[in-house]
Amino acid sequence: xxxxxxxxxxxxxxxxxxxxxxxxxxxxxxxxxxxxxxxxxxxxxxxxxxxxxxxxxxxxxxxxxxxxxxxxxxxxxxxxxxxxxxxxxxxxxxxxxxxxxxxxxxxxxxx
Amino acid sequence: xxxxxxxxxxxxxxxxxxxxxxxxxxxxxxxxxxxxxxxxxxxxxxxxxxxxxxxxxxxxxxxxxxxxxxxxxxxxxxxxxxxxxxxxxxxxxxxxxxxxxxxxxxxxxx
Numbered sequence: 699x700x701x702x703x704x705x706x707x708x709x710x711x712x713x714x715x716x717x718x719x720x721x722x723x724x725x726x727x728x729x730x731x732x733x734x735x736x737x738x739x740x741x742x743x744x745x746x747x748x749x750x751x752x753x754x755x756x757x758x759x760x761x762x763x764x765x766x767x768x769x770x771x772x773x774x775x776x777x778x779x780x781x782x783x784x785x786x787x788x789x790x791x792x793x794x795x796x797x798x799x800x801x802x803x804x805x806x807x808x809x
Numbered sequence: 810x811x812x813x814x815x816x817x818x819x820x821x822x823x824x825x826x827x828x829x830x831x832x833x834x835x836x837x838x839x840x841x842x843x844x845x846x847x848x849x850x851x852x853x854x855x856x857x858x859x860x861x862x863x864x865x866x867x868x869x870x871x872x873x874x875x876x877x878x879x880x881x882x883x884x885x886x887x888x889x890x891x892x893x894x895x896x897x898x899x900x901x902x903x904x905x906x907x908x909x910x911x912x913x914x915x916x917x918x919x
Binding site: 741 | 910
């Protein structure tokens with residue numbers, strides 16, 4: 699059974715803080731993804747990675763960076779959190795040509 | 810034009826009804842197709858993959874029409890527990906990127 703875990707379910711941060719969101723998968727998947735989900739906008743891809751130390755920008759990378767030092771772990775970094783980054787953040791992983799499996803999500807509030 | 814488009818609904822149907830959702834995709838190079846289900850405040854979960862020949866899983870049937878670039882999901886004999894948002898997803902493999910529709914909301918009413 700695939701398991702994708704995220705470090706926090708709920709997070710409250712102040713404007714300007716640096717925020718780290720961690721994601722770990724236990725199925726040796728090559729691909730990992732970070733999305734944010736907002737009402738009416740659906741899932742939007744921030745960044746994805748298809749291998750260790752590799753990263754690709756998604757549709758909305760501005761204000762975010764990522765790190766993939768190990769195959770099982772993919773981190774999303776908000777360098778200086780802003781209120782418009784308040785959202786649900788979802789991590790996912792997949793095999794190279796397979797379906798995605800999602801973590802439970804982190805609901806981030808930036809005040 | 811969006812990669813994937815869905816009617817957002819909401820669809821409100823009585824128990825036992827049959828309901829169908831359609832989804833269109835813009836890139837003919839799309840290679841794989843999925844339906845995901847997302848319950849309120851939960852993560853999306855794979856409902857079923859969609860194969861060229863169409864496929865069925867119990868009360869759920871998925872169809873793919875490559876010529877018209879749309880996929881569909883049919884739910885027969887709706888249950889209260891089917892209430893959720895259904896997301897259409899396509900993958901082109903090149904770039905390893907998945908494209909999600911915004912989802913179709915279904916509420917099954919007693």
